[in-house]
Amino acid sequence: MFKTLEGFVSDFSSWVWDWPLLILLIGGGVFFLIYSRFTPFFYFKHAIQVLSGKYDDEKAPGQLNHFQALSSAIAATVGMGNISGVAIAIVAGGPGAVFWMWISALIGMATKFYTCSLAVMYRSEDDDGNLLSGPMYVITKGLGQQWKPLAIVFALAGLVGTLPAFTANQLTQTLVDVLDWNDSDKWYIGFSLAGVASIVILGGIKRIGNVASKLVPFMVVLYFITVIAILIIQMEKVPTMFTLIFSDAFSGKAVAGGALGYLIKTGVKRAAFSNEAGIGTAPMMHGTAKTNEPIREGLVAMIGPAIDTLLVCTLTALAILSTGVWQSTNDNGISLTLEAFNTVLPYGLGDIVVIIMVSVFALSTLFSYSYYGTTCLGFLTKPKYGKYYNYIYILSIIIAAVVKIEFAINLIDSAFAIMAIPTVISALLLAPRVNKRAKIYFQKLENKSI
Template identity: 80%
Template sequence: MFEIVEKSIAQFSSWIWDWPLLVLLIGGGVFFLLYSRFTPFLYFGHAIQILRGKYDNEEAPGQLSHFQALSSAIAATVGMGNISGVAVALVMGGPGAIFWMWISAVIGMATKFYTCTLAIMYRSESKEGTTLSGPMYVIVEGLGKGWKPLAVFFAIAGLIGTLPAFTVNQLTQTLVDVLDWSDGTKLYIGIVLAVIASFVILGGIKRIGLVASKLVPFMVVLYFITVFTILILQIDKVPEMFMLIFSDAFSGEAAAGGALGYLIKTGVKRAAFSNEAGIGTAPMMHGTAKTNEPIREGLVAMIGPAIDTLLVCTLTALAILSTGVWRHSDDNGISLTLAAFNSVLPYGIGDIVVITMVLVFAFSTLFSFSYYGVTCLGFLTKPKFGKYYNYIYILSIVVAAVVKIDFAINLIDSAFALMAIPTVISGLLLSKKVNDKAKTYFEKITSK
């Protein structure tokens, strides 16, 4: 029975991630890029100032500071998608997939500017005083009640897409590989992870934001130091790896069957999982920021794909490519990344570093993703009932620990694809509203 479900989800994932959805994500992103006339990119320095707290206002509506909102969103994105997702992209699509991840990230920055600005413009507040935000509220408040079925569609898909299937699966696999445990221990690992995660998850959005703002800077710095060490040791091979990425991006020779189309789809899919631009998760987090200026949070949200995909994913890819393990290994996901690290770093250090980073990355992702599911359930029922999703989420951690990696990837990919449809459509329909806000805001800050 499970094999039938597994096969069906794999077929659905393959079908829905074909050209129609890629046209929606990439085509929608290109529209945002051109429609904005690249203006938000000119204010990247201003976005950094906002992030540093220059414009923070504790009296403004919302629950998280700009930094906490971005940290929580990055905590969900700079995670297993960067460590193991890049490895999956290399195995499935070859080095050229990284180029298409870059293209997707630049386009995704424009998408995030629009979708996260809208999240502030059309957020709501519950009777309990908590901020309600995300594509479903953008659709209902921005497009009108007649569009509610599209909002419901997003929320239902979000209940599945925010499950920790991929993250927990790869964290469990890391512990089994490094500690040389048997596969039979995965269930017990899942139980322990569920217990640990519950302490933060059950504390709500403010505790998640606080923990994420502490974890994210630490994990990014640690990861940079480790990967830069590997690249310095392999510095003579780095230029060759860049050339390989560019040359393979348009030939697709290393992809399955040498198909360029498959290569592009692989890069875009893995970038979507990595930075989530256009998927709709980030607007739920950025929509809780304390601000009266929607454009400010849109600018902050743009920083996410730059850090996540252009920087962190690139470093991971270069580390794996420069070691050469991807050419002659049957490993996939985290196992391939681990093999790459161990092939260069002194004995045992690779294991220690990878397991430390994976633990921090995975837990930060687990904490943030739980909030997304709470928001979706709260929309489908009542906001006060959203918290009950946490119990489903915690139970799913145990289940995710024992499923196969292919099933985990296909399940999340399928749900992400469904979530992208209402997110991008609502963003396109309301893009003029964002441009009007942006024009006013940019004129105001340049006149000072």
């Protein structure tokens, strides 16, 4: 029965990520770029100032400040998708897949500006006065109750898409590889991860935000230093790797053989898992920001894809490509990244570094994703019942630790695809309202009246 389910999920994932969804994500992102006239990109410096706390207002509605909101969103994106997902993209589509991850990230920055601005514009409240946000509230409050079926589709898919299948699976595999444990030990790892995660996620959004704001800067800086060290050792190969990425992205062989479409699809899928632009999870977190200015949080949200895909994913890709392990092994996912690190770093240092990175990255992701699921369940029932999703989530960590990686990937990809449809459609329909608010905000900023 499980094999039948596994096959169905695999077939559905392959089908749903075919051209219609790619056209929606890429086409929608290109529309946002053009429709905004690239204006948000000109205010990237202002976004950094907002992130630094310059415009924080403790009296504004919301649960998290701008830095905590972005940290929590990045905690969910800068994770296994950046370490393991990049390896999977390279194995599946070759070096050229990295180029399409870059393109998807640039387009995704525009998408996040619109979706996260809308998330603040159309927020709801629970019985305790806490703000709730996400595409389901954007749809029902922005487009009207007649569009509620679309919101329900998003929330139902979100219950699956926010499960820790990929993250728990790959963290477990890392520990097994590094510590030379047996597959039977995965159950013990799963129970341990569930215990650690429960301490944070049962504390609610504020505890998640506090933990994420401390973990994210540490993990990004530490990973950056480590991979830069690898690239310095492999410095003479780095220019060649960039050439390989660009040439492979448009290789005559790929175009002639019909493989270019698969290459683009691979890059976009892995980038979507990496930065979640257009998927709809990040708006749920950014929508809790303490602000009265939706455009301000939309600008902050743009920083996310720049960090997790353009920076972290690129560093991971260069480390893997420069070592050449992707051509000489049958490993995939985290095992491939681990082998790349060990090829360059001496005395088993790669094992130590990767296990620290993966542990921190994975745990931060586990913490943030749980909030998304509780928000979805709260929308489908009542906000006060959303917290019960956490218990399903904790149990799923144990199960995810022992399933096959292919099943974990296909399951999340399928759910993400379904979530993207309501998210992008609602953002496209409501884009004129964002532009109207943006025009007012940028004029006030230029006039120094804010």
